[in-house]
Amino acid sequence: xxxxxxxxxxxxxxxxxxxxxxxxxxxxxxxxxxxxxxxxxxxxxxxxxxxxxxxxxxxxxxxxxxxxxxxxxxxxxxxxxxxxxxxxxxxxxxxxxxxxxxxxxxxxxxxxxxxxxxxxxxxxxxxxxxxxxxxxxxxxxxxxxxxxxxxxxxxxxxxxxxxxxxxxxxxxxxxxxxxxxxxxxxxxxxxxxxxxxxxxxxxxxxxxxxxxxxxxxxxxxxxxxxxxxxxxxxxxxxxxxxxxxxxxxxxxxxxxxxxxxxxxxxxxxxxxxxxxxxxxxxxxxxxxxxxxxxxxxxxxxxxxxxxxxxxxxxxxxxxxxxxxxxxxxxxxxxxxxxxxxxxxxxxxxxxxxxxxxxxxxxxxxxxxxxxxxxxxxxxxxxxxxxxxxxxxxxxxxxxxxxxxxxxxxxxxxxxxxxxxxxxxxxx
Amino acid sequence: xxxxxxxxxxxxxxxxxxxxxxxxxxxxxxxxxxxxxxxxxxxxxxxxxxxxxxxxxxxxxxxxxxxxxxxxxxxxxxxxxxxxxxxxxxxxxxxxxxxxxxxxxxxxxxxxxxxxxxxxxxxxxxxxxxxxxxxxxxxxxxxxxxxxxxxxxxxxxxxxxxxxxxxxxxxxxxxxxxxxxxxxxxxxxxxxxxxxxxxxxxxxxxxxxxxxxxxxxxxxxxxxxxxxxxxxxxxxxxxxxxxxxxxxxxxxxxxxxxxxxxxxxxxxxxxxxxxxxxxxxxxxxxxxxxxxxxxxxxxxxxxxxxxxxxxxxxxxxxxxxxxxxxxxxxxxxxxxxxxxxxxxxxxxxxxxxxxxxxxxxxxxxxxxxxxxxxxxxxxxxxxxxxxxxxxxxxxxxxxxxxxxxxxxxxxxxxxxxxxxxxxxxxx
Numbered sequence: 001x002x003x004x005x006x007x008x009x010x011x012x013x014x015x016x017x018x019x020x021x022x023x024x025x026x027x028x029x030x031x032x033x034x035x036x037x038x039x040x041x042x043x044x045x046x047x048x049x050x051x052x053x054x055x056x057x058x059x060x061x062x063x064x065x066x067x068x069x070x071x072x073x074x075x076x077x078x079x080x081x082x083x084x085x086x087x088x089x090x091x092x093x094x095x096x097x098x099x100x101x102x103x104x105x106x107x108x109x110x111x112x113x114x115x116x117x118x119x120x121x122x123x124x125x126x127x128x129x130x131x132x133x134x135x136x137x138x139x140x141x142x143x144x145x146x147x148x149x150x151x152x153x154x155x156x157x158x159x160x161x162x163x164x165x166x167x168x169x170x171x172x173x174x175x176x177x178x179x180x181x182x183x184x185x186x187x188x189x190x191x192x193x194x195x196x197x198x199x200x201x202x203x204x205x206x207x208x209x210x211x212x213x214x215x216x217x218x219x220x221x222x223x224x225x226x227x228x229x230x231x232x233x234x235x236x237x238x239x240x241x242x243x244x245x246x247x248x249x250x251x252x253x254x255x256x257x258x259x260x261x262x263x264x265x266x267x268x269x270x271x272x273x274x275x276x277x278x279x280x281x282x283x284x285x286x287x288x289x290x291x292x293x294x295x296x297x298x299x300x301x302x303x304x305x306x307x308x309x310x311x312x313x314x315x316x317x318x319x320x321x322x323x324x325x326x327x328x329x330x331x332x333x334x335x336x337x338x339x340x341x342x343x344x345x346x347x348x349x350x351x352x353x354x355x356x357x358x359x360x361x362x363x364x365x366x367x368x369x370x371x372x373x374x375x376x377x378x379x380x381x382x383x384x385x386x387x388x389x390x391x392x393x394x395x396x397x398x399x400x401x402x403x404x405x406x407x408x409x410x411x412x413x414x415x416x417x418x419x420x421x422x423x424x425x426x427x
Numbered sequence: 428x429x430x431x432x433x434x435x436x437x438x439x440x441x442x443x444x445x446x447x448x449x450x451x452x453x454x455x456x457x458x459x460x461x462x463x464x465x466x467x468x469x470x471x472x473x474x475x476x477x478x479x480x481x482x483x484x485x486x487x488x489x490x491x492x493x494x495x496x497x498x499x500x501x502x503x504x505x506x507x508x509x510x511x512x513x514x515x516x517x518x519x520x521x522x523x524x525x526x527x528x529x530x531x532x533x534x535x536x537x538x539x540x541x542x543x544x545x546x547x548x549x550x551x552x553x554x555x556x557x558x559x560x561x562x563x564x565x566x567x568x569x570x571x572x573x574x575x576x577x578x579x580x581x582x583x584x585x586x587x588x589x590x591x592x593x594x595x596x597x598x599x600x601x602x603x604x605x606x607x608x609x610x611x612x613x614x615x616x617x618x619x620x621x622x623x624x625x626x627x628x629x630x631x632x633x634x635x636x637x638x639x640x641x642x643x644x645x646x647x648x649x650x651x652x653x654x655x656x657x658x659x660x661x662x663x664x665x666x667x668x669x670x671x672x673x674x675x676x677x678x679x680x681x682x683x684x685x686x687x688x689x690x691x692x693x694x695x696x697x698x699x700x701x702x703x704x705x706x707x708x709x710x711x712x713x714x715x716x717x718x719x720x721x722x723x724x725x726x727x728x729x730x731x732x733x734x735x736x737x738x739x740x741x742x743x744x745x746x747x748x749x750x751x752x753x754x755x756x757x758x759x760x761x762x763x764x765x766x767x768x769x770x771x772x773x774x775x776x777x778x779x780x781x782x783x784x785x786x787x788x789x790x791x792x793x794x795x796x797x798x799x800x801x802x803x804x805x806x807x808x809x810x811x812x813x814x815x816x817x818x819x820x821x822x823x824x825x826x827x828x829x830x831x832x833x834x835x836x837x838x839x840x841x842x843x844x845x846x847x848x849x850x851x852x853x854x
Contacts, residue, residue: 037566037839056481056836064833067613074614076570076839093574128840139464143503147520186494187501351839396823400816406491409483411501412464413555 004029005334008097010079011105011265012062014038014316015299018323020102026331029071033089033367035078037061040128041385044315044394046168048131049257050175051139051407055128057393060386061369078222079106082270082296084292101294103326104267104281105203107315108300111263111278118239122256125168134257136412138176141255142184142413145191152252158196159253160346161244163236164260165202167211167352169220172257173200174355177226183407198228200255201246203235203260208360210313212352215360218369222354236260262314271295276303287326296329298322304343312345321345350376356401431456432761435516435524437506438532438692439489441743442726445750446530449501453758456498458524460516462505463489467555468812470743471821473595475558476684477602478566482555484820487813504532509697511719528721528757531694531708532750535727535741538690538705544667545796549683552595561684563839565603568682570609570839572618583679585623588671590663591687593637594627594779597646599684600627601782604653610834625655626680628673630662630687635787637740637777642787645796649781663687689741691728698722701729712769714753720789723756725749731770739772743811748772778804783828 005028007018012034021032041058048055063074078092082104088096110124123133138160145157160180162173180196187193200207200223207223207230208216220230231246238245243252261278268274268281271289275281280303281289287302289295299319304312312318325343332339349363351373359373368376379400385391401407430825432455436443439461447457465486474480490501505519509531515523523759537551550560565587572584585634587607589600607623614620627634627650634650634657635643647657658673665672670679688705695701698716702708707730708716714729716722726746731739739745752770780802786800795803805825812818828834 037570037837052482054481056838059838061614061837063614064837070616072614076567077574093573123514128838132840140503143464147502147504147522187488187490189497189500389831389833392823393820396819404816406816410464410488410491411483411555412487413482413559427572 005032006031006098006100007103007330008033008099008101008233009103009105010034010089011107011299011301012036012074013105013107013299013319015319015323016103016105017062017065018320019105019298019327020066020323021331022067022324022327024069025074025337026327027334028101028330030069031073031075031099032062032066033077033079033091033097034062036127037063037076038128039065039386042126043160043384044381045125045128045131046171046175048128048409049125049134049138050173050179051135051410052401053394053397054409055132057390058385059128060390065386079270082160082288082295084271084295087294095287098299099294100294101235101296101330103296103298104270104301105297105299105319106265106267106301108262108264108278108280110258111261112258113251113261115239121241122163122239122244122258124258125172127249132413134172135409137255138179139412141177142180142188142193142196143189144254146188147190154191155197156243156252157254158191159243159251160196160255160257161199161201161251161253161255161375162259163201163239163244164258165200165207165230165232166259167208169200169202169257169259170207170223171353172259173198173228174223174226174353178309178355179407181227181348183405187391194227196227199246200228200230201234201236201244202230202232205233208352211352211360211362212367215362215367215369219352219354221360226355261301267297267301271297278303286329286339287322287343296326297413298326304345306345313347318345318347351380355375361416430532432527433458433525434528434530435460435526436530436532437461437516437527438534438726439463439501439730440469440532440726440746442750443530443532443744444489444769445493445747446532446725446754447493447496447750449751449754450757451496453754454761455528455757456500457496458500458502458526459489459493460502460504460506460518460524461489462503463554464490464503465555465670466492466813469553470811471808472555472558473598473602475555475836476552476561476565476599477606478562478826478837479602479828480821481836482559484817484824485812486555487817491631492813506697509722511698511716511722514721520593526721528723530723530725530753531697532724532726532746533692533694533729534730535689535691535705535707537685538688539685540688542666545685548668549590549666549671549685550598551685553760561599562836564682565606566839569607569615569618569620571624571681573615574617577590577677581618582624583670583683583699585618585620586626586670586678586680587623587684588678588680588683589684589686590628590666591685592631592634592657592659593686594635596627596629596684596686597634597650597779599686600625600655601650601653601780604650604655605782606834608654610832621654624680626673626678627655627657627660627662628671629657629659632660634659635779638779638787639794642789642794642796646779646781648788653782667836689727694724694728698724705730713756713766714749714770723753725753731772733772733774740774744775746774761800778807780804 038059047053066072081090146157148154184193264279281297300314353359361368361373468485493499508517515707576582611620691706708724727741780786788795
């Protein structure tokens with residue numbers, strides 16, 4: 001293949017960036033397309049939603065990351081389809097970008113299991129705007145409660161419901177409880193923020209199902225110690241501006257957050273290939289799309305099995321391993337070497353935090369919980385941030401909160417009519 | 428007056444906060460009402476608009492500032508009117524708040540001199556949302572230019588026009604020029620960002636009219652050295668999505684920023700008292716509203732003369748001095764002492780920066796320009812920020828930019844349809 005071999009990468013998440021990083025020095029031109037101008041460190045997005053970190057601390061302009069790589073062109077654009085026979089991708093603005101090799105790393109969004117009408121009242125957490133929307137609603141609920149004279153309406157304003165008890169749901173519920181019980185009480189005069197109810201609802205039998213029974217039970221005790229009501233085995237049957245139906249019980253709650261399910265981006269549809277129930281493209285064991293040797297699908301929008309038959313989880317390390325694997329395949333093809341064997345996922349461990357002092361970690365043989373796990377979690381996340389500036393900024397924000405107890409990013413931005421439950425600006 | 432004397436302060440800007448700070452220990456209850464949950468350090472807002480600082484570095488939750496003052500109640504609400512005979516203020520949600528003493532410190536917004544239709548295409552800079560709107564438009568213009576194949580449209584995308592050459596206009600134009608000429612060139616592959624035009628338009632005969640001719644001329648040379656075209660004596664006669672009419676010359680420019688005029692909040696209207704042409708309430712020499720001894724008006728929404736007959740400028744130090752003065756008057760009245768004499772404004776100096784290396788300072792007898800002035804400007808602004816956390820965060824952001832040349836807050840947030848000139852989300 002010629003030096004001008006053109007790799008088009010759609011999506012600047014963990015998988016896409018790892019791929020572009022690992023193609024450094026390869027005889028290729030790279031075009032990286034994303035509909036956002038920034039890479040987002042999603043594992044800490046819940047901390048923006050809960051006023052711990054600022055948006056710019058966990059997001060980086062993608063083109064800045066590749067300023068030293070003249071062969072990498074970054075385009076801000078939304079991909080609307082793929083013409084696999086003509087080897088082009090179509091952008092929403094009408095342009096077509098031709099490729100020699102295409103890598104789709106377009107990720108996933110939240111899914112409402114056929115109830116998209118719940119989206120305006122129960123926002124999910126995938127983008128910076130989602131995080132500032134949740135942050136605004138949580139802060140506005142306390143503000144409106146301070147102004148509210150009717151006790152029933154005040155109670156509904158002070159009831160926060162998080163739907164879904166995976167790591168994101170647990171982290172959100174824990175941090176909202178920390179705010180209500182520890183950060184805010186001294187600042188309100190008419191309400192006692194410690195009377196706020198934080199309800200974490202899970203349809204399955206226990207929280208954090210990716211962890212062992214013991215770590216899951218520990219996390220539940222810790223959450224309850226922070227003041228979170230944990231409701232397991234209770235499916236949500238309705239969400240509206242007044243509250244949430246949990247089984248056949250209605251909980252009046254003005255602030256709902258959705259952390260219950262994900263739906264892959266339409267990469268499989270673009271290619272006309274088979275997808276699993278969550279919309280993830282069923283790819284071959286070298287991560288190519290069936291019938292499309294020059295098209296790879298990686299990360300949250302791909303469905304891949306591990307050697308033991310279980311699916312590769314939709315987490316950052318898996319996406320990064322897939323990006324690195326595809327870079328090796330592309331290099332091998334360009335050099336005429338045999339491609340590396342099938343993609344093998346190595347699970348490095350699972351981490352989740354509960355509030356500001358505890359975490360659980362499962363490294364397989366080693367399992368940790370409590371303060372030590374929390375420190376390891378924090379150091380690992382600072383390590384994985386991009387660049388010295390962000391590492392120091394996040395470390396400083398955390399240190400400040402640790403020492404002072406004061407959250408630094410408690411801003412209500414974007415206009416929202418006071419007294420309205422649902423934002424009219426977002427979505 | 429009883430210990431329960433109730434001071435209602437509307438507006439948590441520089442004047443309102445100084446007043447509440449200086450009432451510490453006085454026998455009063457204080458209610459501070461703002462339609463935002465945060466105090467904003469407006470002098471650095473242009474740095475959010477130009478990707479230098481993050482929103483949370485220059486804004487603080489108002490109620491957090493008074494967590495240690497149990498007699499201070501903070502309310503998030505929009506005031507819609509004043510009933511001076513009934514001594515209440517009306518909130519937009521229908522509630523009425525009664526007062527014994529009222530202080531209106533409601534500030535100003537940008538004014539389009541009867542051309543409000545220009546607002547969507549030429550946003551001003553008064554709020555955090557304004558700053559992120561301008562930031563988004565500036566960054567999107569470069570992104571869209573990178574995608575654009577038509578040369579005329581690309582040139583219009585790479586032309587940035589700042590209207591009004593006071594300190595804010597000069598600071599915006601200088602920082603956009605720094606971005607185009609120094610920060611961004613290495614990151615784009617299809618366009619040369621150094622070819623961008625930055626046009627600063629001023630209807631008056633020279634830029635920065637508050638400074639001496641010599642400092643103003645120096646600032647102009649520095650701006651031109653950064654690549655800014657400075658057009659003086661040229662009024663803007665039309666703004667639209669395609670560009671700006673300057674006198675009878677049309678400049679195709681997809682990004683316009685308005686820094687040309689301000690309009691006071693309607694405090695004078697609420698009280699039914701006289702206002703100047705910019706809508707500022709004409710107050711008595713003790714800053715009370717004529718005929719309303721218990722109502723004070725301070726800051727950008729008040730019109731006060733200095734001893735020499737010129738108006739007190741609409742800048743942060745003036746608002747703070749007025750807040751401090753009113754606190755002294757209220758204390759004197761409560762203690763039955765004679766009130767302090769008429770309000771006297773002490774001008775401490777004027778500062779403006781040009782780009783990232785130069786500034787001008789006029790302390791009256793001492794006048795400075797260049798790098799030394801820039802360092803004094805920076806240290807003074809860090810000193811005036813609220814709290815250790817912000818001082819360290821801003822100092823770190825500036826140090827990082829100084830060392831690396833990389834701006835840290837280059838995020839495009841809020842959804843905007845690519846290819847549309849004007850935001851449909853904002854305003």
